[in-house]
Every structure is written in C-alpha cells, then in structure tokens.
Amino acid sequence: MKKKLLCTFMLTAAMSVTAVAAPMMSVDGALIEKSETIEIEGHDYFPVRAVAEAMGLSVEWQGDTKTVVLTNGGPLYITFRIGENGYTFAKTAPMPSVGAPVLSDGKTYIPVEVISDIAGFMVEKKDGSYNIAIAQNGDEEAGGNAGFGELTPYATGVVKEADDEKILFADDKRGDVILTKGSGTKVTDSEGNSVDINDIKAEDKLTVEYGDAMTMSLPPINNPKSIVIEK
Numbered sequence: 001m002k003k004k005l006l007c008t009f010m011l012t013a014a015m016s017v018t019a020v021a022a023p024m025m026s027v028d029g030a031l032i033e034k035s036e037t038i039e040i041e042g043h044d045y046f047p048v049r050a051v052a053e054a055m056g057l058s059v060e061w062q063g064d065t066k067t068v069v070l071t072n073g074g075p076l077y078i079t080f081r082i083g084e085n086g087y088t089f090a091k092t093a094p095m096p097s098v099g100a101p102v103l104s105d106g107k108t109y110i111p112v113e114v115i116s117d118i119a120g121f122m123v124e125k126k127d128g129s130y131n132i133a134i135a136q137n138g139d140e141e142a143g144g145n146a147g148f149g150e151l152t153p154y155a156t157g158v159v160k161e162a163d164d165e166k167i168l169f170a171d172d173k174r175g176d177v178i179l180t181k182g183s184g185t186k187v188t189d190s191e192g193n194s195v196d197i198n199d200i201k202a203e204d205k206l207t208v209e210y211g212d213a214m215t216m217s218l219p220p221i222n223n224p225k226s227i228v229i230e231k
Helices: 002-018 048-054 113-118
Strands: 024-027 038-040 043-047 058-062 067-071 077-081 102-104 107-111 122-126 129-133 154-162 166-171 175-180 186-189 205-209 226-230
Touching: 024 048, 038 107, 043 048, 048 058, 048 067, 048 107, 077 113, 107 113, 113 122, 166 205
Parallel strands: 024 129, 186 226
Antiparallel strands: 038 043, 043 107, 058 067, 067 077, 102 107, 122 129, 154 166, 154 205, 166 175, 205 226
16 A cells, blocks of 8 residues: 555656646747747757747748848847857857757757847746747836837947957947947048048047947947047
C-alpha cells in the first residue's frame, strides 16, 4: 500500500512539473497564440514570426543566408542571422544580446532581451507572460522609444571618442549616444563644406540630425542623417 501511494505521489509530482506552462508573449495586454517561449541557458527565447506579426511588423526569411528581416515599413528595421549573436537595428552595426537566434521545430527564436535592449520596446513580465507595450512607445515619460514613436531630430554636443566604426557623442540633453558611421550620413563644416566623417575627432563640437530610430541600449545607438562640425 505504501509503495502504491509513493508511486502515485511521484507520478503526480512529475505531472505537475511538466504541466508548468512556458511564459507566453502579449502585445498591449493581448495574448499572442502559439507564442510559448523556450528556455536556453537561463534566458527565455520567443518565436519570432508569431510575435513580430502581432506587433504589426513584416517578417522576411532569407533562406540563402538564414537571415531574418523585421520591418514596419518605416524607421524600424531589424536583422539577424541564425547562429550569430549580432542584431542590427536601423542598419546599425550588429549588436550582441544574451544569445544568438536559434531554429527549433521549424521556428526561429530570439531572446526576449532583444525586444527591450535592442529594439527598444517596453517589456514587462507579469502573471506568467511577457507584455510588449507598443501604445506607449511614443511617450517619453512612460519610457517609450523611437521604434514607432517620435525622436527629437536635432542635438548639439561634443565628441568624446571616435574610431573607424563609430563616434561617442555627448548629447547636451540626452547624454552619451553612439553614432554609427553609415554611408548615408551627410557631414559638413559650419560653412556647408563637405567633410569626411572619418575626420571627426575627440572634442569636436557637433550639431547632429538623428536618424529616425534609436536603440534603448546604454548608450543608445543611432545612424545619423547629418552631422555639422561647428567652429
């Protein structure tokens, strides 16, 4: 009898463990179907297509390079490749997260942290699921970002550091911002003469016209539209 009770208890315990549901994803409180996460090395990964489409994003799979492109038809443009821990945002240089994208059961999964740290959306875990706040994205007081919201276009400040790939810019109001050296950035001096972006150096005073999207990383990253080197 004792053995039977013990076996019953062990079976019940095992069933209770397997019955624990994986965290799911929601957008502005609306739960997304088939959005169960998987855990890899202590971090939750979510299925990209189900979640991205619920966020109003387009999902493109480039099979030849195993690359995923997420875009909203505007400033939000995110790319990543299976097995490589590098995520681009608005065509910036690839940034690492807690892990690389993975394929599981025919689905692409990426860490939840990509949504907040790189794409810049507010993400809160509550009642066993992750909620992505999109409605608040344009609200600075709510911690919103420039993924869908507005970004103050112009800033002044001083260059703290500059190398071959980026410029660490001390925005007078925002604080440190990393400016990527994209080919589309127009660089001039205060008189309108064209300047090579690689000529920008530490202690230069700049007026920067930010690109349409900025990451929520620390410091944030932006691909500027234009830079003026002031006297």
